[in-house]
Structures are given as C-alpha cells and as structure tokens.
Amino acid sequence: MNAFAVVASDLKIYRGKNLVLDIAEFRLKAGEVMALIGVNGSGKSTLVQALALLLKPDTGRIFIQGEEVTPKKELSLRRKMAVVFQEPLLLDTSVYNNVASGLLLRGCKSADIDQRVKEWLTRLGIESLAFRQARFLSGGESQRVSLARAFAVNPEVLFLDEPFSALDYPTKRTLITELSEILKATGIATVVVTHDPSEIPLIAGRVTVLHGGRIAQSGTLEEIRVKPASKTVAALVDAANYKPA
Numbered sequence: 001m002n003a004f005a006v007v008a009s010d011l012k013i014y015r016g017k018n019l020v021l022d023i024a025e026f027r028l029k030a031g032e033v034m035a036l037i038g039v040n041g042s043g044k045s046t047l048v049q050a051l052a053l054l055l056k057p058d059t060g061r062i063f064i065q066g067e068e069v070t071p072k073k074e075l076s077l078r079r080k081m082a083v084v085f086q087e088p089l090l091l092d093t094s095v096y097n098n099v100a101s102g103l104l105l106r107g108c109k110s111a112d113i114d115q116r117v118k119e120w121l122t123r124l125g126i127e128s129l130a131f132r133q134a135r136f137l138s139g140g141e142s143q144r145v146s147l148a149r150a151f152a153v154n155p156e157v158l159f160l161d162e163p164f165s166a167l168d169y170p171t172k173r174t175l176i177t178e179l180s181e182i183l184k185a186t187g188i189a190t191v192v193v194t195h196d197p198s199e200i201p202l203i204a205g206r207v208t209v210l211h212g213g214r215i216a217q218s219g220t221l222e223e224i225r226v227k228p229a230s231k232t233v234a235a236l237v238d239a240a241n242y243k244p245a
C-alpha cells in the first residue's frame with residue numbers, strides 16, 4: 001500500500017482570469033482523516049473537486065495511491081473515490097436504489113450489490129428506511145443515505161464537503177460521532193471540509209487551512225492554535241465552543 005492516498009503538486013485553477021487555487025503541494029496520508037478549513041471563497045470546494053477528479057486543474061499533477069492521473073487512467077482512479085456534498089443530491093427513487101446507484105455504475109454483480117447495500121444501510125442505522133422514497137426523508141436521514149451510498153462503493157479516498165452544515169446541532173453531533181467510528185474501523189483516507197472547528201477533534205487529525213486558494217498552514221489543531229500563521233488562521237481555529245479533546 002502506498003504511504004500517501006493523494007498527492008498533488010503545482011495545482012492551479014483559474015476562474016476566468018482569477019487564480020482561485022494555487023497549491024504547491026498537498027499530501028493526504030493513507031488512513032488519515034484531514035480537516036480542510038478556510039473562510040468563504042478560500043478554495044476548499046475547488047480543491048476537493050480537483051482532488052476528486054471532478055474538476056480539471058489548469059496545471060499540476062495528481063497521484064492517487066501512487067498512480068498518476070492521466071486521461072487514460074482518470075475514470076478508473078475516479079472510481080476509487082467517493083464524494084459527499086452539503087446537499088445530499090439523492091436520486092428520486094428509493095433509499096435502497098440510491099445506495100445501490102454507485103455500485104450499479106461500477107458494474108457490480110447484483111448479489112454483491114444487495115449485500116453491500118444492506119451492510120451500509122445497517123451501519124448507518126437506516127435499514128428501516130430502505131424502501132422509503134428519498135424525497136420523503138429528513139435532512140439527517142438524507143445525509144445518512146448519501147454517506148451509505150459513498151461507503152457502499154468501498155472507496156479508497158473519501159471527500160466530505162461540509163456534509164453536516166445543513167443539520168441541526170444534535171443530529172450533526174450524533175452523525176459525526178458515528179462517522180468517526182466508521183472511518184476508524186475502515187481506515188479510509190478522508191478529507192472533510194468544515195466551518196466548525198469544534199467538529200475537528202471529533203473526526204480529524206491534521207488540519208489544513210486554505211486562504212486565498214493557497215495552503216496557509218497545516219498541522220494539528222493544537223499546533224495551529226498555539227502558533228497560527230496569521231490572524232485569519234487564528235480566528236478560524238479559535239471557536240468559542242472549542243474545547244481540547
């Protein structure tokens with residue numbers, strides 16, 4: 001197994017004439033859960049989309065588990081990854097079919113699909129919702145379906161782009177704790193975008209701070225709090241409700 005799940009270098013993305021992402025080097029270790037934070041517009045979603053191979057960078061090289069992304073390998077490498085967004089983006093069908101959708105796309109056999117869908121419905125505590133239409137779910141239930149769909153494909157790398165920000169506080173806390181247990185058990189390398197530093201100790205180890213499309217600082221939350229690279233970074237990690245774990 002490669003020591004790094006994702007490596008990117010000299011990653012640049014322009015929107016019109018604006019350079020919105022300028023990453024000299026990014027490394028996500030195998031099995032690591034990294035929090036990605038930054039003010040609005042700092043480039044978090046753009047970086048996630050680029051690393052998940054959903055957005056083509058203008059320059060740069062990306063390696064997934066040591067394999068360089070090339071036009072020929074792009075689709076197979078993309079299928080090693082799963083992304084969960086703030087909006088669950090569910091298909092207008094049953095919960096079961098939603099969780100099965102990524103596996104169908106990957107051409108899995110129906111017996112495997114059934115086994116994996118049932119496993120992940122159970123692990124996310126939504127087996128009783130299997131035949132409910134997705135449009136009738138609550139926000140928290142929808143996000144559980146979206147996570148089950150992501151885990152069902154057995155991803156090597158998982159990207160979570162503010163998956164909890166639309167949820168109420170108790171629902172969010174319960175889901176983060178469960179998700180953290182699943183990530184520990186599976187060892188899937190994960191990048192989780194969050195606006196709430198109090199979530200970081202619950203789920204992630206290292207923190208990467210983006211500012212103006214660049215990596216402003218990277219380290220543990222404690223390291224960054226003790227020696228923030230700038231006032232903006234200090235403000236980001238200095239949430240009133242944060243207590244060291």
Ligand SMILES: Nc1ncnc2c1ncn2[C@@H]1O[C@H](COP(=O)(O)OP(=O)(O)OP(=O)(O)O)[C@@H](O)[C@H]1O
Pocket residue numbers: 015016020038039040041042043044045046047
């Ligand atoms: N489709 C687009 N067209 C033009 N500019 C864009 C587009 N998407 C993003 N941008 C710009 O790129 C920059 C980075 O945006 P991005 O969404 O990655 O930031 P973010 O850190 O995820 O923000 P937020 O915390 O608000 O979600 C912003 O200046 C944004 O306006």
